[in-house]
Amino acid sequence: MKEPAIQVNHLRKSFKDTEVLKGVNFEVEKGSIFALLGSNGAGKTTIVKILSTLLKHDDGTATVNGFDISSMPDSVRQSISLTGQFAAVDEVLTGRENVIMIAKLRHLKQPRQIADDLLKRFGLTDAANRRASTYSGGMRRRLDIAMSLIGKPQLIFLDEPTTGLDPEVRIEVWKVVKELAAGGTTVFLTTQYLEEAEQLADRIAILHEGRIIANGTLSELKKLFPQAKVEYVAKQPSLEEIFLAIVGKKEAI
Ligand SMILES: Nc1ncnc2c1ncn2[C@@H]1O[C@H](COP(=O)(O)OP(=O)(O)OP(=O)(O)O)[C@@H](O)[C@H]1O
Numbered sequence: 001m002k003e004p005a006i007q008v009n010h011l012r013k014s015f016k017d018t019e020v021l022k023g024v025n026f027e028v029e030k031g032s033i034f035a036l037l038g039s040n041g042a043g044k045t046t047i048v049k050i051l052s053t054l055l056k057h058d059d060g061t062a063t064v065n066g067f068d069i070s071s072m073p074d075s076v077r078q079s080i081s082l083t084g085q086f087a088a089v090d091e092v093l094t095g096r097e098n099v100i101m102i103a104k105l106r107h108l109k110q111p112r113q114i115a116d117d118l119l120k121r122f123g124l125t126d127a128a129n130r131r132a133s134t135y136s137g138g139m140r141r142r143l144d145i146a147m148s149l150i151g152k153p154q155l156i157f158l159d160e161p162t163t164g165l166d167p168e169v170r171i172e173v174w175k176v177v178k179e180l181a182a183g184g185t186t187v188f189l190t191t192q193y194l195e196e197a198e199q200l201a202d203r204i205a206i207l208h209e210g211r212i213i214a215n216g217t218l219s220e221l222k223k224l225f226p227q228a229k230v231e232y233v234a235k236q237p238s239l240e241e242i243f244l245a246i247v248g249k250k251e252a253i
Pocket residue numbers: 015018020038039040041042043044045046047085
């Protein structure tokens with residue numbers, strides 16, 4: 001088997017007395033889209049921060065693109081990009097200046113050309129020369145994702161990439177994510193939108209009470225779901241029903 005893009009073994013993390021991650025294990029295959037689902041406060045962002053070396057874990061091991069997150073954090077950082085849960089654009093700069101700044105920080109040639117191409121791809125050409133502070137939430141989010149693609153990282157972390165976006169923009173972001181994976185980029189995404197995982201992910205993992213309680217393809221997860229009891233109507237469970245059944249918040253339908 002080829003080396004996974006992410007390998008996580010017995011990862012643990014506590015904040016003071018609160019044990020958030022109680023031994024998390026999973027792998028992400030190179031070039032695949034992996035979706036991490038979990039309720040609010042489950043620890044999704046904590047995992048993203050640990051894997052992107054922004055936060056130290058307490059125990060366990062993890063590698064990202066073959067680099068150990070504890071002993072080779074610089075190599076990890078150089079091989080990834082991160083779009084956080086809250087947009088990280090500089091409000092004082094224009095959209096175009098934001099992209100150019102990151103391209104320059106990454107020592108890329110032709111930063112202006114890169115900026116124009118990315119802004120066009122995300123439908124921001126008309127707004128390119130306006131300050132990001134005047135952008136709508138959706139525009140800011142698009143700019144944020146565009147910025148994370150600068151320099152073509154091998155692996156991209158998207159923490160709730162479409163929260164607050166209207167359905168049209170959400171579909172646009174999905175398209176971009178699919179294109180990225182088709183081009184060989186590994187995508188690790190967290191989401192509250194189960195439809196998003198259903199649409200995008202090659203594998204879906206559910207984080208609940210500090211552990212991964214389910215991990216598989218959509219069809220594998222569907223097999224975990226109890227058979228429909230209705231005799232005459234064969235109904236496929238949605239991922240939402242599977243999720244709620246697995247985390248035990250609602251009676252299975
Ligand atoms: N720096 C911190 N100090 C103390 N507690 C923290 C810190 N960061 C996270 N936590 C706690 O850890 C738990 C997991 O938080 P995390 O942000 O990882 O959840 P999440 O799954 O991303 O939730 P959401 O869906 O709301 O984004 C929460 O109980 C949170 O309050």
